[in-house]
Amino acid sequence: xAFRLHRRTFLRGAGGVAIGLPVLECMLDDHGLAHAGGGALxxxxxxxxxxxxxxxxxxAKNENRVAGMSFTEDGHFIxxxxxxxxxxxxxxxxxxxxxxxxxxxxxxxxxPWNAADSDPGAVPAGGAYRDFHGGGCSPLISGTRSTAPxxxxxGITSDQVIAQMNPGLLYDSLVFRAQPSWYLSGxxxxxxxxxxxxxxxxxxxxxxxxxxxxxxxxxxxxxxxGDEVARLDFELRARRSVLxxxxxxxxxxxxxxxxxxxxxxxxxxxxxxxxxxxVAAIDPGSIPACALxxxxxxxxxxxxxxxxxxxxDIGTNTGYSDEDLRARVLxxxxxxxxxxxxxxxxxxxxxxFQSHMNVWxxxxxxxxxxxxxxxxxxxxxxxxxxxxxxxSTILGWHVDIWGQLVRKLKETPEGAGTALDNSVVVFMPxxxxxxxxxxxxxxxxxxxxxxxxxxxxxxxxxxxPGKHIDTAxxxxxxxxxxxxxxxxxxxxxxxxxxxxxxxxxG
Numbered sequence: 001x002a003f004r005l006h007r008r009t010f011l012r013g014a015g016g017v018a019i020g021l022p023v024l025e026c027m028l029d030d031h032g033l034a035h036a037g038g039g040a041l042x043x044x045x046x047x048x049x050x051x052x053x054x055x056x057x058x059x060a061k062n063e064n065r066v067a068g069m070s071f072t073e074d075g076h077f078i079x080x081x082x083x084x085x086x087x088x089x090x091x092x093x094x095x096x097x098x099x100x101x102x103x104x105x106x107x108x109x110x111x112p113w114n115a116a117d118s119d120p121g122a123v124p125a126g127g128a129y130r131d132f133h134g135g136g137c138s139p140l141i142s143g144t145r146s147t148a149p150x151x152x153x154x155g156i157t158s159d160q161v162i163a164q165m166n167p168g169l170l171y172d173s174l175v176f177r178a179q180p181s182w183y184l185s186g187x188x189x190x191x192x193x194x195x196x197x198x199x200x201x202x203x204x205x206x207x208x209x210x211x212x213x214x215x216x217x218x219x220x221x222x223x224x225x226g227d228e229v230a231r232l233d234f235e236l237r238a239r240r241s242v243l244x245x246x247x248x249x250x251x252x253x254x255x256x257x258x259x260x261x262x263x264x265x266x267x268x269x270x271x272x273x274x275x276x277x278x279v280a281a282i283d284p285g286s287i288p289a290c291a292l293x294x295x296x297x298x299x300x301x302x303x304x305x306x307x308x309x310x311x312x313d314i315g316t317n318t319g320y321s322d323e324d325l326r327a328r329v330l331x332x333x334x335x336x337x338x339x340x341x342x343x344x345x346x347x348x349x350x351x352x353f354q355s356h357m358n359v360w361x362x363x364x365x366x367x368x369x370x371x372x373x374x375x376x377x378x379x380x381x382x383x384x385x386x387x388x389x390x391x392s393t394i395l396g397w398h399v400d401i402w403g404q405l406v407r408k409l410k411e412t413p414e415g416a417g418t419a420l421d422n423s424v425v426v427f428m429p430x431x432x433x434x435x436x437x438x439x440x441x442x443x444x445x446x447x448x449x450x451x452x453x454x455x456x457x458x459x460x461x462x463x464x465p466g467k468h469i470d471t472a473x474x475x476x477x478x479x480x481x482x483x484x485x486x487x488x489x490x491x492x493x494x495x496x497x498x499x500x501x502x503x504x505x506g
Contacts, residue, residue, distance in 0.1 A: 021271035043487040044423040050398035051355035053446035055433030064387040079107035092396040096403035102455035111449035115440030120147035125496040132447035143477035143495025151191030155495040168343035178327035179351040183319040185305040210329040321356030337406040378446035402427040412502035427455035461486030
C-alpha cells in the first residue's frame with residue numbers, strides 16, 4: 001500500500017514546536033485534485049490594499065509632469081484602453097506583465113453617492129458619504145453605506161465572512177499591515193489603519209511586526225512542562241532554526257515519501273529557512289504590544305513624522321520605515337501560511353487609508369525621485385513631478401507587492417496544478433479618479449469613488465483570468481463578492497451590495 005499522509009499533519013519537535021506541511025502527492029487522490037481522504041483542496045482568499053488613488057488632482061489620465069517637463073502621453077493610467085485579452089500593459093502593471101494570464105483587470109467601477117444632497121440620510125445603499133477619505137471607507141470594504149466621514153466599516157468585511165466558513169489549521173484569518181506608523185504630526189490613525197471588520201464598527205487589529213507574525217505562525221508551541229519551556233527557550237536564544245527543532249521527524253518523513261514529494265518537502269524547508277533569516281533581520285521597533293526578540297541585529301527603525309507635507313520642506317529620511325521590506329516579508333509569511341494551511345484567509349494593508357508614508361526612498365529606487373508623501377503624490381506631487389506617471393509609479397510599487405504573492409502561489413506546485421489554481425488574490429486601491437466626492441463638480445480628483453479599479457488573480461472556483469473587464473459602473477464590492485464566491489461563498493450579497501462580475505468566470 002502506498003504511503004499516505006493526512007493533509008493536516010504537523011511535524012512536532014522540541015517544546016512542542018510545530019511545522020505545517022505543503023500539499024504533497026501522498027495526501028491526494030489518484031487524480032491530484034482532492035485529498036486522499038476526501039474533500040477538496042484548500043481554497044485561499046487574500047486582499048492586498050493600497051492607500052492611494054489612481055490618478056492626480058487636476059490631471060487627466062494622459063497628462064504628466066516629470067523632471068519639470070509637462071507632456072501628454074497615454075498608457076499610464078492603470079486601466080488599459082482595450083478590453084478583453086491582449087490589452088496593452090500600462091505603467092502600474094509593468095512589474096506583473098509576466099502574470100497577465102493569471103489576473104483580470106476589473107475597471108470603471110464606482111461607489112454610488114448623492115451629488116445633490118449631503119445629508120447623511122440621503123446616502124444610497126452601499127454608498128459613500130460626501131466627505132472623502134472616510135466617507136468612502138465603509139462601502140469600499142464592507143458594501144455598507146457610510147453616513148459620516150469616519151474611517152470605520154458599518155458591516156462585516158469580505159475576508160471575515162470567508163474566515164468564518166473556511167478556517168485554516170490554526171487561524172481563521174491573518175490581518176497584516178506593512179505601514180507601522182502614521183507619520184503626520186498633530187493627528188493619528190483615527191481608524192485609517194483598519195481594513196478588516198468582524199461586524200459593524202468592530203475592527204480587527206493588524207499585526208505590523210514581521211518578527212511577531214513569524215513567531216506566531218511558525219514558532220508557537222504548547223510545552224508539556226517547565227523543563228520543556230526552558231529547553232525551547234535555550235534553543236531559540238541560541239538562534240537555532242525552528243527547523244532544527246523538528247530535525248528527526250523531518251528526516252524520517254523525507255525517507256518515507258516518493259521522489260516528487262521529497263523534492264517538494266526540501267523546497268518547503270529551504271523556503272521556510274530563508275524566510276526565518278529574512279524575518280530575523282527586521283526590528284519590530286517601538287510599536288506598542290511588540291515583544292522584541294533576543295538579539296534582533298541591525299534592523300531598520302520606524303521612521304519619525306515627516307518634516308512637512310509640501311515638497312518644499314518634506315525630508316528625505318523621515319516618514320518611512322522600509323515598508324518595502326516589511327511588506328515583502330509579510331507576503332512571504334502569508335504565502336507560507338497558505339501553503340501550510342495554517343490559514344486560508346489573509347489581508348495585507350500595505351499602506352493605510354490616506355497614507356502619509358514618505359515616498360522619496362521608494363520613488364528614488366524606481367528612478368523617479370519624488371519629494372512628497374504618498375497622500376500628496378495624488379494632490380500636488382512636487383514642483384517638478386506631478387500627474388499620472390508620478391501617481392502610477394507609486395501605485396506600481398503597490399501592485400508589485402500584490403504580484404509577489406500571486407507569483408509565489410503560481411510557483412508552488414499543488415496537486416495537479418499550482419496553489420494559485422486554488423486561490424483568489426484581490427488588489428484593492430483606496431480611491432479612483434473622477435468627480436470630486438465632496439462637491440460633485442470638480443473633475444480629475446483623487447477624492448473620488450468613480451473609475452475605480454481592482455485586480456483579481458487566481459483560478460479558484462472557475463475564475464478565468466487574463467482579461468480587462470470594463471464594468472460600466474459596477475460597485476467595487478461586486479468584485480469582492482465574485483472573489484468570495486470563487487472560494488465557496490454561496491451568497492449574492494455583502495452588506496447592501498448584491499451581484500457579481502460574471503465576466504470573471506468566463
